[in-house]
Amino acid sequence: MSDPITQAGTPAPRPGDDKPRPGMSERSIGLLGDRKKARLDELARASAADRGGISLFRDAVRRLRRNPVAIVGATIVGLFVLMAIFAPLIAPHDPVQRFDELTKNLTVDTIPGASGEFPLGSDPLGRDFLSRMIYGARQTLFVGVLATLIGLALGVLIGAIAGAFGGWIDVVLMRLTDVMLALPSLLLAITLVAMASRSSQWTVIFAVAIVSVPIFARLLRGSMLAQRESDHVLAARALGVKERNIVLRHMLPNSLTAVIVQATLTFAVAILDAAALSFLGLGDPDINRAEWGLMLGVDGQRYFEVRPELAYYPALAIIVVALGFTLLGEAMREAIDPKNRR
C-alpha cells in the first residue's frame, strides 16, 4: 500500500498523543497498543449503539451540556419552538384581522406605529404587527421543519441506497446529485420555483428542500461506505446477519447522528433561502400568511422607506433563530466528533 504521507516521513506519534493525523492510515493506527484499546472501546460503544444508541448519545449529550455555545443555541431554539406552539396564547390579537382603528390611519406613506393596544404598530394592511410576529414563529418553524424533513428524507433515501448497494446504482444516484449540485443553491431553488407555473407555500418548501437533498445524500453515502469495511459490520457479516439487517440496524443508526447535526444546520439555511425567495417575488402569495421570511421579503422590502420596522423585526427574528440553530448544530457536530471523545 502506498501512503505518500507516511513515506514522506511523518514522525511516529508519541505515546499519549492520540490525535490521529490527517493521512494516517487506519492500519498504522491499529498497530499501536493504546489505539487498539481505543478501537475496542469504540467497538463496545458501537455494539451498545446497536441496542438503541444510548451510550453514544449520552456521551454526546454530556459534552453538549457543558458547552455554553450549545446552551445558548438550545435556549434560542427552545424559546422559538415554545413561541410557535403557544402563539395563540401569547399573541394579543388575531394575526389576520384588520382593525378599523389601524386601517383608518393607513395611507400610501404612513403606517401607524406603536400605540397602547398595538405595541409594534400596524402592518401595511392594518393588522396587528406584534401578533403577526408571534404567529410568524409558527409558520417559520413549519416551513423550516418541513423543508428540512423533506430534504432529509429524500437525501437519506438516496444516500442509503447508493451506499448500501454500490455499483452502478451508486454511480447513477451520485450523478443525479451532481446535477443538483451543478447549480448554486439559491439558483436551483429559483429554477424549481420557476418551473412550477404558480408559486405557493408548497413550491417554496419543496424548492428549499431539494437544495439540501444532495448534501444529505452525500453525507449518508460517505458514512455508509466508511462503515462497510469497519469492524462492527465485518463482525455482523461474519456472524451471518442478513445484509438487509446490517444496513438497517447497524449502518444506518450509526450514520444518523451526523444526519441530525446536518439537519440542524440545514434548518437555518432553509429559512434564509425561503426569505430570499420571498424577496425575489417567488414566495408564498397568500397575503394572510404570517411567516418571517415572507414579512421581511415582501412588506419589509416594499415599505422599507416608510416604516423600516416592518423589515427590522422579522429580520432580527430570522437572524436570531438562524444563529440559534447554527450554534446548536455546530456544538452538536463538535460533541459527536470522535476527536473530542474521552
Place this chain on the structure above:
Amino acid sequence: MLRVIVRRLLQLVVTLIALSALIFIWLRNLPGGPVEALLGERATPERRALLTKALGYDQPILVQYGKFMQRVVTGDFGNSIRSGDPVTDVISRAFPATIELALAAMIIAVGLGVPLGYLAARWRGRSLDNLTIAGTLLGISIPIFFLGYLLKDVFTQNIHWFPPSGRLTTGLDNTNVTGFFVLDGLLTREFDASADALWHLILPAITLATIPLAVIVRITRASVLDVLNEDYVRTAEAKGLRHRTIRGRHILRNALLPVVTTIGLQTGALLSGAVLTEKVYNWGGIGTLITDSISGGRDYPVLQAIILLAALVFVVVNLLVDLSYAFIDPRVRVR
C-alpha cells in the same frame, strides 16, 4: 493525473447533458406548451402553427431533443420574449456586470478573510478571535438582501458616502470596451468614469462579500489551528528558525490548501448572492436579468440560457479548483 482530468471532464459533460435534458423536459411541459409560452395565450392559430413548425415541435420527441441540443451547443437560445433581442445578446450585455461585482466581492472576501482567519487562529481565545467568530456567525445568519438594504440606508440616505444604485452616475458617458466599467475607464483613459464605477461598486461588493468572507475566515482559522499543532511546526521552532520563515513556509503554505478549495466553492455563494444583491442595488447584471425574467411573465428562453450558463461556470470553476489543488499540493499528485 491525466486520467483524473479526463474522468472529471467526462463526469462534467454527463452532468451538463443531464441538466440540459431536464431543462428540455421542463420547457416541453410548460402550461399550454412551449409555443403558447413564447407567443402568449391570444396568438392566432396560424401564427401558432407557423412557430410550431419553425421550431420543429411537430417532429418526434427525440428529433426535437437532438435539435434542442444542437442549438444549446452552438449557443443559439432564440429570442427573449420580453425584449425580442437574441438571448445571447441579452446575456452578454449583463454578464460583465455580474463578473465585475463577483470579482470585487471575492477580492474583499479573500483579502480580508485570510488575514483575519490567520490572526484569529494565532491569538486563539483572545478577544480578536472571539469577535471574529461572532462576526462570522452573524455573517452567515443574516439575510444578505436585508444587509444590503441596511447598508444602503446608512451609507446613501443618512450619510451620503455612496450612490444608492446602478453602476454609473446617470449622464456620465463611458466608452464600452469590455463591459467591465472600472477596467474600461482605465483602458480608454476616462479615469473619471473608472472612479465613478468603482464608487458605485463598493457597497454592492461588500454586501455580496459577506457570506464568502465569513466562510473563508472560518476555514482559514480552522486550517491554521490544525497546522499549528503539526510536528513539523514544532520541529521548525525547535530548530530555531525565524518566526517569519515558519509562518510563511510552514504554516501559511500548508494552511492555505483547504482555503483554496473553499474559495472555489464560494463561486456558488457568489452566484446565488448576486441575484439578491443585484436586486437591492439595481445592478443590471445576470441577477437582475433572472429577477426580471421571472417577475414580468416568465421569459423562458432567457431563463434556460442563464441556468445552463450558471451551471457551466459553477462546475468548470469547481473542476479547475480541484485540479489546481493537485498542482499546489504535491501529495495529491502522487496518487
